[in-house]
Amino acid sequence: MSEKQPSVWEGFKTFLTRGNVIDLAVAVVIGAAFTNIVNSVVEGVVNPLVGAFGTQSLESYSSCLKGPCEGTGDSATGVRILWGSVLGATLSFLITAAVVYFLMVLPMSKYLARQAARKKAKEGAQEVVEITELEVLKEIRDALVAQRGSGHDRE
Template sequence: MSKKKQPGVLEGFKAFLMRGNVIDLAVAVVIGAAFTNIVNSVVKGVINPLVGAIGTQNLDSYRSCIKGCTGTGDTATGVWILWGSVLGATLSFVITAAVVYFLMVLPMSKFLARHAARQKAREGTQEVIEVSELEVLKEIRDALVAQRGSGRSQY
């Protein structure tokens, strides 16, 4: 009984890295990190000033006191709910998700749908051609059989 050699850890790791999915994932992470900076800039430069028209420009300063709150800023004591930070993070997420969907996912899905429709149309056309060729061949066969049959009856 010969035992098959198991691939080594390094060979398995190399095979894992060479898969297309890993490379695609690495590219997506790098682009996502760069894209996060853009979204954060939009939130700081556009969203925060719009919110600042109503109150303060810094969303992190929006908070509510639950118990024994005294002081302001870093010297504040007590239990605070920092709902402004949550609001800012939520806005960043929603903006990021919307941009990714409308600029990447939606165009790609439309492209793939068009590609699938073209492929289906090509397959449909090819089936029609094959069916019509088959019909023509059957007609030729029937005509040849008819000619042989009529030729033998003369002799």
């Protein structure tokens, strides 16, 4: 006999209700919101620090590769390399990675390590208790056997 194939809708519902899909969706939403914070830090802190040594906008840093680089946008002539925008994106990435690591990953890994240590200590204590109870029961058994043995001698 043939097994009933799940419908497309049931498969889709199963896919959506998996934990990792929901976790991924939450991560994307938080990441999008976090982007605004990082952009504010870059625009409000990093760019002024760079501006102390040059211009406040990283976008204006460029080099001319070929020909006279005059004008901006579509009317520009020559070949211009906009390395300032790459530098800005790299700084944004590094700031994002640092904040995620130091504020989310590192505390979570320390928390999980503490939880694992507590669990291991609890399991170790439970084994000690079980061993101790077993030893006590053996001692009681040995004492009862010894009493029986001494009682048989009297009869």
